[in-house]
Amino acid sequence: MATWSDFAAAAPEMAARGEWLLGQNGGVAFLATVRKDGSPQLHPVMPQLVDGGLYVFIVEFSSKAHDLANRGSYALHAIPAGPQNEEFLVRGRARQIDDAAIRARAVEVCGYPKMDWETLYHFDIEHGLTTTWANWGTVHPEPVFRRWREGGTVEAVGGETTGG
Amino acid sequence: MATWAEFAAAAPEMAAAGRALLYQFGPGLGYLATVRKDGGPRLHPFCPTVAEGGIFGLIIPSPKQGDLLRDGRYAIHSFPKPDSDDEFYLAGTARRVDDAALRAAVLAAYLSTGATSEGHETFFEFDIERALLAIYPKRGEGPGWPPAYTKWRDPAVRRRS
Numbered sequence: 500m501a502t503w504s505d506f507a508a509a510a511p512e513m514a515a516r517g518e519w520l521l522g523q524n525g526g527v528a529f530l531a532t533v534r535k536d537g538s539p540q541l542h543p544v545m546p547q548l549v550d551g552g553l554y555v556f557i558v559e560f561s562s563k564a565h566d567l568a569n570r571g572s573y574a575l576h577a578i579p580a581g582p583q584n585e586e587f588l589v590r591g592r593a594r595q596i597d598d599a600a601i602r603a604r605a606v607e608v609c610g611y612p613k614m615d616w617e618t619l620y621h622f623d624i625e626h627g628l629t630t631t632w633a634n635w636g637t638v639h640p641e642p643v644f645r646r647w648r649e650g651g652t653v654e655a656v657g658g659e660t661t662g663g
Numbered sequence: 664m665a666t667w668a669e670f671a672a673a674a675p676e677m678a679a680a681g682r683a684l685l686y687q688f689g690p691g692l693g694y695l696a697t698v699r700k701d702g703g704p705r706l707h708p709f710c711p712t713v714a715e716g717g718i719f720g721l722i723i724p725s726p727k728q729g730d731l732l733r734d735g736r737y738a739i740h741s742f743p744k745p746d747s748d749d750e751f752y753l754a755g756t757a758r759r760v761d762d763a764a765l766r767a768a769v770l771a772a773y774l775s776t777g778a779t780s781e782g783h784e785t786f787f788e789f790d791i792e793r794a795l796l797a798i799y800p801k802r803g804e805g806p807g808w809p810p811a812y813t814k815w816r817d818p819a820v821r822r823r824s
Binding site for chain 1: 697704707743781
């Protein structure tokens with residue numbers, strides 16, 4: 500699967516908007532995972548970009564950590580921001596990082612200490628989506644999607660049936 | 664599973680705080696997580712509407728509409744407040760609403776908040792199995808974690824393994 504830097508090489512404008520959006524609202528984004536019984540769950544997290552990878556520290560005894568250990572699949576959505584409420588989403592699989600050097604770098608970039616029970620996950624990226632709006636501020640705003648899938652190129656698509 | 668009215672009757676303060684979080688920006692606003700055909704999660708913002716004793720979503724033709732028609736299981740989370748990280752969370756199962764009178768009443772409530780409709784949405788009611796409210800100090804005022812949690816579970820639903 501692709502790292503953030505792979506995604507950014509293939510879709511630089513999308514990645515730039517994504518990096519900006521993930522940095523807004525105090526760095527909070529929303530993480531969806533799937534429980535053991537197949538139902539979704541949803542929590543705020545603070546993702547960070549470190550040396551070309553997308554990482555999240557997750558409390559090891561939390562239900563979302565169990566989900567990532569069991570299934571690994573995730574969807575991460577930035578809080579919409581900017582004058583036209585741009586949106587950014589990535590999906591893929593997360594994997595636990597036990598490498599002490601990578602963890603040390605993530606703690607350094609994070610800027611404050613992390614507890615032993617905060618496990619570092621790397622988020623591999625299968626799919627990215629940005630949403631901007633045509634006719635924003637009118638009663639009929641139209642979403643404009645840019646979509647990237649691993650191994651492909653950016654598709655710019657309008658219309659409501661093509662979102663992620 | 665419980666309707667919003669049943670949840671609010673059982674946990675009125677929690678429902679009031681949750682409703683305020685969902686409506687903090689005018690029209691209802693939250694995140695909706697659904698399950699894709701491949702079993703992975705899908706996640707998008709949407710506009711929930713609390714009306715007529717239920718919580719509803721008007722969902723345009725889209726992948727998440729397909730998820731809800733196929734599976735129905737959902738999770739909803741409020742957006743953060745500008746000055747705190749308070750959270751409101753619901754999980755359960757959505758079901759399609761075909762009752763024309765109910766749809767008209769929900770649509771009227773939705774439009775009254777300033778939200779707009781394309782006129783071809785499918786209406787879903789979100790039946791509630793579990794709810795969670797987390798109240799944090801304002802940012803910059805004391806330790807931010809752990810928050811004060813309030814949890815509610817529909818007593819009619821057997822506890823999951």
